[in-house]
Amino acid sequence: MGAMTAPPSFPITPLLPGIRAALAVAPRLVLEAPPGAGKTTQVPLALLDAPWLEGRKIVMLEPRRIAARAAAQFMARQLGEELGRTVGYRIRFESRTSAATRIEVVTEGILTRLIQDDPELAGIGAILFDEFHERHLAADLGAALALDVQATLRPDLRLVVMSATLDGERIARWLDAPRLSSPGRSFPVRIEHPPARAQESPEQHLARVVRQALAENEGDVLAFLPGRREIARAQALLAQQSASLPSPVGRGAGGEGSTVAGRSASTGPSSAPAGAPSPDGRREGMEIEIVALHGELSLAEQQLALAPADPGTRRVVLATNVAESSVTLPGIRAVVDSGLAREPRFDPNTGFTRLETVFVSQASADQRAGRAGRVAEGAAYRLWPQSRRLEPSRTAEIVQAELSGLALELAAWGVTADGAAALLWLDPPPAGALAQARELLAQLGALDADGRITALGRRMLELGATPRLGAAALRAPPERLALVADLLALMEARSPLRGEAARSDDFRARVAALHAWRDRRGGGTPGVQADAGALAAIEQAAKGWRRRLDVRTAASGVPDSHAVGDLLLHAFPDRVARRDVANPLRYTLASGRGACLAEQTALLGEPWLVALDLRHEARDSLILAAAPLDPRVLEAELPHGFARERVARWNEARGAAEAFEERRFGAIVLERRSVPVRPEDALPALIAAVRDRGLDALPWSEAAQRLRLRVQALRGWMPELGLPDLSDARLLATLGDWLAPHLAGKRRLDALAAEELSQALAAMLDYEQRRALDAQAPDSLVVPSGQARRLEYVPGAPPVLAVKLQELFGLADTPRVAGGRVPVTLHLLSPAGRPIQVTQDLRGFWERTYPEVKKELKGRYPRHPWPDDPWTATPTHRAKPRAG
Known part of the structure; x- marks a missing residue:
């Protein structure tokens, strides 16, 4: 170990002995500490020489790659070592560890793989879950598995859940653990809500308020936006305005130019003396540097954003929610918050997880604002009305995400379809979403008929792709693996296409853009509007997938017209789509849903597609991205998806049942021929017709309707009689029980007589119930x-x-x-x-x-009796006879 630098003082430092003491007597701990307290980097170091650790490794789960790298680098510097010795990290496609590593910062599914590969976690003494309040699916799964390991195999394993904004009491109850809190270090932050002006776009609103924040505050400005596209637009807008970006009076002078997005731009007349204030209050010569911070940046770009600004330079950092916690941004004195973030939302109607732009929770907004009060008093400018009420905390990803990956991990852990409750969850996975995920895994071949993981399913887990994409990769022929690597990277990224090209629904255009960029060695894509930065990030991911797939040469050129679709049909067998004969824009999906291409589609005329991205609409989904496929490949590769069956249906126009023999792929009818209707064909069709049209389709007699009303009334008055439920809903739900015997042998509904229907209804009451009905609710x-x-x-x-x-x-x-x-x-x-x-x-x-x-x-009806004493008068339904 190198020479350790003098440990800096952090707000959490006084609490470190208490943390060590708590873990000496209890295997679990909940630690609450606000951003900037130092928990991410100081707690692992403080535990390194704990006696109970016995020289074993500490694994810390960090939800974001940027934060994982930054935390590991900071701890290594504190120890005076190179990264990868005592402290290292492992993230997707990247690792800096060695045999000497004792603190390992990991992300995403790395912790899950560690536990799945070695349930005893040999050589690991503690697992720390950092920023648990973000409630990522991987963290919830990792915690549930780690608790299971601790309860069954490793009672000596220490588990620490750490968070900045956390319902600590609830977490402590879940873990049955003590709870410690650190006060943190913060200064007052002034909150403002500057409104947008008329006709002002969100980026223009943000750029104007950034200028206001620079003018009103010392130090750097951190601006939160929902995603990479918004950051790029704001960056371009601020770059255009760079010559007039202000600096506050009192700020030290800088050099002669202003660095904006990597290029120089003057902040004032070059003739002005350095440090002299201009009429608008700016100091001449002050440099303004605009940098982006998001998960798709290269390592070098991320390190640039996290490094301190040069002397005499002020920074505007445009960031996604990666900057909410875990990473340290020195010098921030003002925060401009759009209040938006991009989060995954699973749509069970389409089976797709889509990134949606949503408002952040109040807890996230407070964390963002707190960034302005780390080093001195600061200001937070919120770009939403003060009257808007935010949700108190973030919703757990497990309750709103697609769960096929989780279901596959559970199957590998040995959890059966009815055994998810065996694990100790903070928020259990929703039963419906989990069942849907297991159905998909069975269709992909990852689970067998009993819900157990198959050999293919285990290989999917080893590959590390989503189950859908893993199925495509592992079923691809060897000569196509280079292209598969590109498809995995492209499917997981946002489209790199820009301008008019971004509107293309042909997924092959993205492949072509990547290959053109690669073939020209990053020199651009002539004739194609594409984002070079996005393509570079996709290429880095594709390299990682090539390493995992053991592919040495990258794909290039233009793939065969069906190559992309033929490979991805293994990922989306339920999204295979065939064009309708009557409408060239409409397709039928194998799942049974309808889908349509846009009017300006690039895929017009393609008879077969695999739909890769859909937007759910009220009627037919809109195909946002797809690729053509060869139906001969479909038959060769997915023969189990084809079936030949005899089907019956109701013909509304004829008012009769009809039968066909069909050959289908899923719900797509490939061939159909009419066949004679058999009794066993007709009965299901007739029942389905009644269920679809409602009970009014039946020939109800007045007596039958009255019987239903009497039974329903008496059920409410005398429930102890146990009369059957004859409501519309119940009768429709049980057609097969009470009506089917009277429809047997019939091919048309109008062949059912009203008398037969009355008999069917009366048969639902036994003798005693009928006697009770006549006595207690007479006709x-x-x-x-x-x-x-x-x-x-x-x-x-x-x-x-x-x-x-x-x-x-x-x-x-x-x-x-x-x-x-x-x-x-x-x-x-x-x-x-x-x-x-x-x-x-x-x-x-x-x-x-x-x-x-x-x-x-009496005068109006003189022929009828109107006695003075109605009590003793003779009742009659007749008039008095006329006089003779």
Whole structure:
């Protein structure tokens, strides 16, 4: 070990002995420390000589590659060593470690691979989960697996969960662990919400506020944007304005020019003396350097952004949320925050994960603002209205991401389809998304029929690509592996095409741009609008994939017209699409969904496609990127996807069932011929027709409808009778039970008679239930006149009895049903059948209302009886006979 430099003082330094002491007696610890406290770099170093570690390795999971490199470099410098000795890092396609490495900073799936490859974690004494509040899927999975290892194989393994903004109490309960907090170091930060001006784009708004921040504050400015494209636009805009970028009064003078995006631009008249203020308050000669910071930069570009600015230079750092935590940006005194970030969102309707631009949480906004208060008082300018309310914290990725990678890892760990709950999750994976992921893995050949991982599935994990892309890579012929490496890199990156070319939905255009750039050794792509920086990043990823695939030579030139689609169909067998005969822009996907090309498509006329990117629409999805494929390759490579079946369906126009023999790939019909309808064909088609059209498609008699209403009413009044549910929803759900026996042998719905339907309904009640129904919810009541009058049953209300007043003479109390629980609603009618009164209190009517009714109606209906005493009068449904 080299000479260790004097350890700098960090806010977390006083807490380090407590951290060591806690881990000496407990195997788990929750550590809360705000950004800048030093937890990322000081905690691993403080634990290196802990007795319980016994010389073993510390592995720290860092969610971002930039932060992983920076943390490892900082710790190595503190030890006075080269990176890769005591401290090293491993990220995708890049490693700086040696046999002497004791602190290893890892990212993404590296920790999962360590645990899967060696569940005992030999030689590892502690795992630290940094920035756990970001709730990345890899961190949640790694923590669940590490807890399982600790519980079953390695009780001596130490686990530390560290975060800047964390629900520490909830995490501590989950881990059953003590909780320590560091106060951090921060200065007051002034919060402002400068509004956008009319007709001002988001980048113009940000550039204007950056100028304001430079004028009002000392030091450097950190601006947060959602992604690389927005950074590039803001960078170009600020570069155009570089000659007028201000500096505050009191800032030291710099050189003669201003470095903007790697080139010099004057900040004022060259004749002005160095350090002399100009009329607008700027110091002449001050340099303004504009740098970008995002995950797609090269290592050298990232190191440039993280390094301190030269003396006399002020910086504007345009960053994604990689700058929220973990990385140190010296000299920041002002933050300009768009409030936006780009996060993955899984759409179960399309099966795709799409990066969406979303508002950050309040916790993230506070972290961003805190960057301005690390070294002195600062200011944060938020580019959203103060009235907007943000979500308190970030949503865990596990509850909104596509889970095929997680499902494959669980299968490799031995977790079966019904055993995900066996692991201890902070937030368990949603059951529906996990089931959908397992279906996809089975289709890709990664899981067998019992949900166990296959040999192909294990090779997918070793490769490290997503399951879809892993399936494509591992099924490709050897001569195509160089092209596969390019496809893996291109599929994982944003399109490098720009301008009009960016609108192309032909994925082959991206391949062509990469190959043209490569063949000209990065010298540009004539005739193609493409981002050279994006192509360089894609080329770096492609090199990594070539190493993993053991390919020594890169692909070049223009691939065969079907080569891209033929390779990627293994990744997206459910996205294989065939053009509709009637509409050249519309396709049917193997999954059964419809999809359309845009009007200005570059793929017009292609009979077969594999859709690589879709946007879900209300009806058909829009194909955003696709590649043509050769159907002969489809038959040769995916023979298990083809089937020949006899199918029956309902023909609405004919009102009858029809049968076909079909040859299909998934839901795509390749051949179809009509065949005679068999009884076993017709019945499913008839049931499907009723389910699709609803119960109104059946020939209901009035008696059958009344029976349903009576049963449903009595079910509510007397649930103890256990009457069947005859609601629309239940009848539609059970058509195969009650209706199918009466449809057997029929080929048309109109062959079902109303009497047969009534019998089917009546058969759902046994003898005792029918007796109870007739007794407690009768179809009619016999009134005092001796006549049977029908009861009308209304859902959710008492039954109604409409009867002429004269027929109820002598009846004192309102009739009741359901064992006396429900009074009947009486509609008392005049002799002409017109309503007189609606009541459930017949006694009250005779006592209070009848005298008035008699007085009003006796003269109008003189031939009908209107006795003074209705209690003793003879009930009748007839008029008095005429005099002789």
